[in-house]
Amino acid sequence: GQELSGKLFLQQLAMDRMVIATPFADAPRSFYYNQKINCLRASGAVAIGGQSFAFESDSAFCVLDWGRGAWTYDNTWYWGSASGIAEGRLFGFNIGYGFGDTSAASENMLFVDGVAHKLTDVTFHMPDGVPDSAPWRFTSSDGRFELTFEPILDRAGVTDVGLIKFDAHQVFGRFNGRVVLDDGASLRVENLIGFAEKVHNRW
Numbered sequence: 001g002q003e004l005s006g007k008l009f010l011q012q013l014a015m016d017r018m019v020i021a022t023p024f025a026d027a028p029r030s031f032y033y034n035q036k037i038n039c040l041r042a043s044g045a046v047a048i049g050g051q052s053f054a055f056e057s058d059s060a061f062c063v064l065d066w067g068r069g070a071w072t073y074d075n076t077w078y079w080g081s082a083s084g085i086a087e088g089r090l091f092g093f094n095i096g097y098g099f100g101d102t103s104a105a106s107e108n109m110l111f112v113d114g115v116a117h118k119l120t121d122v123t124f125h126m127p128d129g130v131p132d133s134a135p136w137r138f139t140s141s142d143g144r145f146e147l148t149f150e151p152i153l154d155r156a157g158v159t160d161v162g163l164i165k166f167d168a169h170q171v172f173g174r175f176n177g178r179v180v181l182d183d184g185a186s187l188r189v190e191n192l193i194g195f196a197e198k199v200h201n202r203w
Helices: none
Strands: 004-011 018-023 031-048 051-055 061-070 074-086 089-097 109-112 115-118 122-125 136-140 145-161 164-180 186-202
Touching (some): 031 074, 089 122
Antiparallel strands (some): 031 061, 164 186
16 A cells, blocks of 8 residues: 555676577467566666655666567476675576576576586476475585575465466575586585575466
């Protein structure tokens, strides 16, 4: 019941980003073309009721998610992303799987000071029951992405009317752990705000 207003400006510096064209097995007419740009700097303010929240470009970051495609009727995806500062460096990541056939390439990448570092597969280890009931864990087959995730808020939405279903849990929280860059250097991640989600669509 409170008024919401605001204006945010996103600054995109010269940087790498993730772009992927994903096919679907057994569905030759289906595809998903997707681009995600991490580590965009945000500035501006948002007001809720009589309280205002300022965003400063040295401490506020976001990710742009842009996609087009022809999807299959029934699908589930896992996606996680965060952008911020790690050990004094501009850092972000994009991880995900489950949506389409990613056997040829994945969307798993680290971004450090604007440079992309490609990862192999990443697995989401979610808690049993409610998604924000306990910490999550993330691992990769090459050991380069080992993080825990402490949930803060589950942005959940469920619609189920028979043939049409939407079941989404986008959980915001804090990431902690260690990642390894392409050159073998290790980077410590501490209390990095981001999100992880599981979404099931049938439409």
